[in-house]
Amino acid sequence: MTEEKWAVKVLQISSRLSDRKALGQEISAEPELINYSLKFIQQGSEELATKAAYGLDIALRSDIKLLKPYLDPFLNALQKNQIETVSRIFSKICELLTSKFLKSEKLSKAEREQILSKCFDWLIGNEKIAVKVFAMQSIYNLSETESWIPGELKAQLELQFDASSAAFQSRAKSILKKLES
Template sequence: MTEAVWTAKILKISSSLADRRAMGYELLKFPDGVIYCLHFIFEATNKERVTKSAFALDQAVRSDLDILKPHKTRFFKALCVIETDPVKRIFAKTLELISFSFLKGSFPLHKPEQELMVSTCFDWLIAPEKVAVKVFAMQCLYNLRNAQNWIIPELTAQLEQHFSEAGPAFQSRARHILKKLKN
């Protein structure tokens, strides 16, 4: 499938869950589409194409994270340039999924990839991001807590610092993580 054909398919989907899932399944059948999606997200020249590519990638990765393994380098390059809220939420969820798989030993990460995940998640946790991004980021940081010895005290400090002014979703996850960190 050519990039032009893939672009046409991507631009046809709506934000409905049914459309996103259908495109995610399409991506699972055509794994080379991951390259196109990550390219569109990285180049960021068309906001609609970026968002819809992220929608498709999100659904595919939730079904089979292994689809991302051959494209880790592209994924981490795209991570460095994302700007819109929906795409940040999708990438934050993907980082959470990657960190869970990394803990199980099924998604290997090099040290620079771990460091990028940690720094990005702390940036999102500290910045005025949407709550879903913060929740996924704090879970990812918890999962990668042993990657560097400063993560646990810094994560604890950030969660405690932001706890009182945060909403219920943030507080719920933070309470859960803080309890684990203190045990």
């Protein structure tokens, strides 16, 4: 499928789960569509970017390994993204990358650093709770790769704990407990 045809198809979907699933299944069947989707996310049209991210979300939740050939474009899009809905999806993809993906594939030091940098930005910044929760889990998943990570993560979680929502506190409590053991 050409990039133009994919853009037309992506723009035709709604945010309904059935539409997102159909788009995700198409990406799963034709993984090169990941590259087009990542391009759309970086091009700035919020509608196209958000809908492209919906498809990526479904496809990569099913099989995160589909992202491997497109990891560099994903990391570029990760750094440049400013769209709130896309941030939520990207934070979930980071969590998948740092858990399931790490068990079978190794991320390079540079790849880990890009993910850590963005996840700490999300955790420290004024983001929605879901983004922060996925970010803290991703950071924790990488905590054994660098000696400084556990201390920094613990400090951030403790700093934000009392002023945060129940969802934040629940995940933070779980991670803090793991960091203590």
